[in-house]
Amino acid sequence: MDQVLSSVRNSCRLLKIFLDSPKELGVTELSKMLQLSKGAVHKLLSTLESEGFIRQNEKTKQYTLGYTLLELGTKVLKNHDIVDFSMPFLQRLVSRTSELVVLCVKDSKDAIYVAKVDSPHPIRFTVESFRRFPLYSTSAARVLLAYQPESFQDEILGETLKTYTPHSYTSVSELKQDLTMIKERGYEISSNRRNAGVTGIAAPIFDASGQVTASISVIGPSDRVLPQKEELLRETLATVQEMSAQLGYRSS
Known part of the structure; x- marks a missing residue:
């Protein structure tokens, strides 16, 4: 230093x-x-x-x-290949789900939504782009954290967990168990953790080396998302699988 x-x-x-x-x-x-x-x-x-x-x-x-x-921020985005690559997939996923779709990346110890396409519904959930937030706070962020080394997870979870709703994580052990489950099944579905009445469905994007470079999340009001969560999950998984394949990822 x-x-x-x-x-x-x-x-x-x-x-x-x-x-x-x-x-x-x-x-x-x-x-x-x-x-x-x-x-x-x-x-x-x-x-x-x-x-x-x-x-x-x-x-x-x-x-x-x-x-x-x-x-400078505009320059960063123009140079950020993952954003340009992802936008057609985000737009297509919105056309199929009619809900907000975001692209999330890890930057050091934080998560950032670097791109989004809003829902066409008049009543919808939206997010602020380019804002940093903890890697455990949203479905898209937890997907990123789930694929990090355990030592990195311990470092992130070693600090006091921020709470946003009565349903936010307060137990590190519970959160670590959920991270393990996310990695095992390859996706996350959660409600009310960051925003009450909101559900997110997220899945990872792999690069050619097998590393998780980003995640995509479909987010909307729980009363609209939960009844069709299986269909939305299928669309989300199909999208990230296609994106990963185009980035050169080959699953074992």
Whole structure:
């Protein structure tokens, strides 16, 4: 870790705060959240603002993310081959299920929805793209976690589990048992874990080396998804199997 620059790390920490915070934040709030002096935070903000990563609202004098980050994010997506490859499959799966379909990838210790196609139903569930969340929190994320080494799973589950509904996981042992089951059967179906009244059906995408690179999930209101879960599962599994085959995966 001798190569790490504290100023760069603090700048990254500052930017990440906006992922789970209000749109705008002031120096005092950022100072408390980063546990840095106001002077140090002001220097970080000034530097980031000069490069377009942060911008200040002239009326409120508070700060928000800058447009340079949007440019970089767009560039990442354009270079992310799995997104371009997956979109036709996502669109086809939506046409067959009429529910929201998302593409989820693992990035370090988090999961991210990097692509989605919304349900055509007027009453539907939707998600925010490009937002990070724990690898145990949704059906698509748990599928990714299920195929990781046990040591990595222990690292992720070693932290306090975040709860979202009364049905969220609170027991690490129960969650680990479910991860084992997901890997054994090759898919996940869960309701109410992240959002009450919502069911997700997820399955993994394998690459040519047999590694799970991403997952796809069909998500919708439980009262609409559960009565047809077998049909939706068949469509989901057929889709990921075709995607995996095109990526060069050959099942044993």
